[in-house]
Amino acid sequence: MSEGGGSPVEEKMLFSSSLASELCSQMPQASVGETRTRRRRKAKGDGAGGDAKKKRLRGEQLKFLEMSFQDERKLESGRKVHLATELGLDPKQVAVWFQNRRARHKNKQVEEAYAKLKMAHDAVVFEKCHLEKEVVFKLKGKLLEAEEEIRKLSLGTSTAGASGSNAERGGSSPSSSLSTVSHHPLVGEFGVEGEADLMNIQEYNFNSYMMEWANFYGV
DNA sequence: TTGTGTTTTATTGCCTCC
DNA sequence: GGAGGCAATAAAACACAA
Numbered sequence: 001m002s003e004g005g006g007s008p009v010e011e012k013m014l015f016s017s018s019l020a021s022e023l024c025s026q027m028p029q030a031s032v033g034e035t036r037t038r039r040r041r042k043a044k045g046d047g048a049g050g051d052a053k054k055k056r057l058r059g060e061q062l063k064f065l066e067m068s069f070q071d072e073r074k075l076e077s078g079r080k081v082h083l084a085t086e087l088g089l090d091p092k093q094v095a096v097w098f099q100n101r102r103a104r105h106k107n108k109q110v111e112e113a114y115a116k117l118k119m120a121h122d123a124v125v126f127e128k129c130h131l132e133k134e135v136v137f138k139l140k141g142k143l144l145e146a147e148e149e150i151r152k153l154s155l156g157t158s159t160a161g162a163s164g165s166n167a168e169r170g171g172s173s174p175s176s177s178l179s180t181v182s183h184h185p186l187v188g189e190f191g192v193e194g195e196a197d198l199m200n201i202q203e204y205n206f207n208s209y210m211m212e213w214a215n216f217y218g219v
Numbered sequence: 220t221t222g223t224g225t226t227t228t229a230t231t232g233c234c235t236c237c
Numbered sequence: 238g239g240a241g242g243c244a245a246t247a248a249a250a251c252a253c254a255a
Contacts, residue, residue: 054228054249077240096229099242104227106243 057097061087065094069101 057065064087072079075098077091084091 056227056250074242093228095241097227100228103243 057089057093061089065097065101069098073102073105074098 065083068079068083075083075095080091080094080098083089084094087094
């Protein structure tokens with residue numbers, strides 16, 4: 001039944017070549033179509049007078065049409081008739097072939113545009129993750145610096161206060177010097193003591209920052 | 220061989236332009 | 238109002254795995 005000629009796979013190869021050109025060249029008569037209410041026609045086949053069976057075009061016909069399509073995507077009637085007589089086809093068949101070919105071409109372009117957009121999107125997501133990690137890293141560094149600052153301050157106040165008697169302050173235990181840490185506003189807020197408590201402060205600050213960040217970005 | 224998915228050819232209905 | 242374009246769809250032809 002098949003009319004010989006190249007296999008459909010070969011034809012496909014032909015189609016898929018050299019399609020990378022103009023993106024978005026003809027965006028259809030846009031949004032007008034949105035209101036179209038699509039009808040459905042009755043299935044044919046039961047209809048009168050032998051619908052001619054569909055015939056695949058032969059390889060050389062396809063080649064010729066393809067060349068013509070690459071040359072010019074639209075088909076004015078003179079060219080249509082010429083092509084039809086040249087290939088032994090009905091002019092209507094030629095017109096239909098061009099119509100379908102344009103549709104395939106457009107699909108291909110849309111696919112390519114999608115692939116490009118997707119690549120760009122993935123790259124942006126990757127970059128975003130990278131930047132976030134960088135921000136977190138820098139903030140942790142600053143936090144450590146701040147922690148160091150606090151430690152220095154607390155050590156300073158404890159050594160300065162060591163000149164007075166412990167009894168005056170009512171502190172007798174060796175750990176009482178650390179208790180002055182609680183004079184620092186941040187520390188006092190939590191009523192914490194010691195280095196472990198400083199770590200808690202750091203963690204608290206970091207967590208609250210992360211919460212803010214998450215809220216801000218809606219994560 | 221057959222069921223199923225894909226591609227190609229053809230039709231229909233709507234829209235735009237001249 | 239007719240020609241031609243397009244989107245949506247039907248259906249034949251084909252490919253291919255099971």
